[in-house]
Amino acid sequence: MxxxxxxxxxxxxxxxxxxxxxxxxxxxxxxxxxxxxxxxxxxxxxxxxxxxxxxxxxxxxxxxxxxxxxxxxxxxxxxxxxxxxxxxxxxxxxxxxxxxxxxxxxxxxxxxxxxxxxxxxxxxxxxxxxxxxxxxxxxxxxxxxxLEPVTIAVHAIRRTGIRLGDRVVVIGGGPIGLLVLQCAKAAGAGTCVLLEPQESRRKLAAATGADLVIDPMTADASEQLFAHVGSGGADVVFECAGIPATINQAVTYARRGGTVSLVGVASGKAEIEAAQWLVKEIRLQSSIASLREEFFMAQSLIADGRIKxxxxxxxxxxxxxxxxxxxxxxxxxxxxxxxxxxxx
Ligand SMILES: [Zn+2]
Ligand SMILES: [Zn+2]
The missing domain is CATH 3.90.180.10 (Medium-chain alcohol dehydrogenases, catalytic domain)
Known part of the structure; x- marks a missing residue:
């Protein structure tokens, strides 16, 4: 064979x-x-x-x-x-x-x-x-x-302890970012912004639940984001792009005391502004793979239409x-x- x-x-x-x-x-x-x-x-x-x-x-x-x-x-x-x-x-x-x-x-x-x-x-x-x-x-x-990529998103969401009404930012509109977006909404996110440079993927995000999609390459990307989630920043930011530069960006978009979840596998070393992480008292959560029980949760979410x-x-x-x-x-x-x- x-x-x-x-x-x-x-x-x-x-x-x-x-x-x-x-x-x-x-x-x-x-x-x-x-x-x-x-x-x-x-x-x-x-x-x-x-x-x-x-x-x-x-x-x-x-x-x-x-x-x-x-x-x-x-x-x-x-x-x-x-x-x-x-x-x-x-x-x-x-x-x-x-x-x-x-x-x-x-x-x-x-x-x-x-x-x-x-x-x-x-x-x-x-x-x-x-x-x-x-x-x-x-x-x-x-x-x-x-199903397997849905479980990755389910795992990431569960590890952040996201709460009803949270303002969420997802960086990266690949399959995992798009599924994290849907899972964040299913978990009760009050609003969800997705940043993605490819127009077709931004459209897909908008069609699957994003409240706002932003092209990160536009000059006023940050202004658009903060105008939507509030000047303090988002409660939870998911880094799903796996690009070294977006790791620190995730902290920039998070509010003081907010959570940054690393989901994308960064392709190289990333520079961080450590003082910003500290001053903001950022809660860092990382997430890889998923747990056996999450395969059953993911199936239910797909079956009842909450995840498409x-x-x-x-x-x-x-x-x-x-x-x-x-x-x-x-x-x-x-x-x-x-x-x-x-x-x-
Ligand atoms: Zn996979
Ligand atoms: Zn063991």
Missing amino acids: QVGLVTGKEQIELKDFPEPVVEPGKVVVDIAYCGICGTDLHAWLSGSPYNPAICGHEWVGHASEVHSSVTTCKEGDRVAAGGRTACGQCSTCQRGDAEHCETAFAAICGMGPMAAPHGGFAPRIAFDGGRIYQVAPSLTDEQAGI TEPLHTSTVSLDGIGDAFAALARNPLEVKVLVDPRL
């Missing part, structure tokens, strides 16, 4: 892999869709070493073979990949912080003995049964293919089209979330 793997700078290849077999603790899944993540794109753009186990981690499919030791699903179930429950054994669990379980985090990073040899840009995958969860019947396959994934889904491609899809995602701002369908 052929599997798409990022193998170098601006290079994704279809490599031959043996057909997956079901082993103790594993489930073989026939993949329906696998979304291309910003992480995949970053690996493709940078060419830096990349764990093949996470190359294509946003997938949904049907369990075709389930080992007798697996309790999370049965044959025929529609399933997706998520996080494990906390192990209770690692040093962090032993400190009473199950949310930061080292074992669960390693698994989600594609490490450990249960890691698959490749990701979901494949017709089939043999996957750790502990990381499988069932997809609610109310979700379409396309919605389920965008459809506007983000811009194209579907076959495995053969994956190289062009990566290039389009890198260069064409009209592309937001591309689903790979290995059945095509």
Whole structure:
């Protein structure tokens, strides 16, 4: 069988892999869709070493073979990949912080003995049964293919402790920023501003709940922002652009005593005005990946319409089209979330 793997700078290849077999603790899944993540794109753009186990981690499919030791699903179930429950054994669990379980985090990073040899840009995958969860019947396959990035947004929102009526700023209108925006509104944000240089993405933000969209390249971007959230700044600012320059900008937009949430993975070292962070008594919250329970929360939010994934889904491609899809995602701002369908 052929599997798409990022193998170098601006290079994704279809490599031959043996057909997956079901082993103790594993489930073989026939993949329906696998979304291309910003992480995949970053690996493709940078060419830096990349764990093949996470190359294509946003997938949904049907369990075709389930080992007798697996309790999370049965044959025929529609399933997706998520996080494990906390192990209770690692040093962090032993400190009473199950949310930061080292074992669960390693698994989600594609490490450990249960890691698959490749990701979901494949017709089939043999996957750790502990990381499988069932997809609610109310979700379409396309919605389920965008579930994993929703969980990232759910996790970011829950970690900030956002409150009803909060004034929120989201920096960056990529898939994660757009979903953070929707989740912030679902969590009760009073108003939500999104900053994004690409017009098509600003339109998407406006169509999915942003109260104000701003082009950060315009001279009066800051004036527009403060005129909307108040001169003191926003209660919560989410940095979803992953650009070193926007890290400190997030603090500039936050009010004194406000919260800055780092969600985007910054591509390099960032300079900060430390005195500003201190004087404002900024509460810094960072967020990566998500927890097992958040996959179920994300499904409910999509099922009842509070989170809409459809506007983000811009194209579907076959495995053969994956190289062009990566290039389009890198260069064409009209592309937001591309689903790979290995059945095509
Ligand atoms: Zn992802
Ligand atoms: Zn643990």
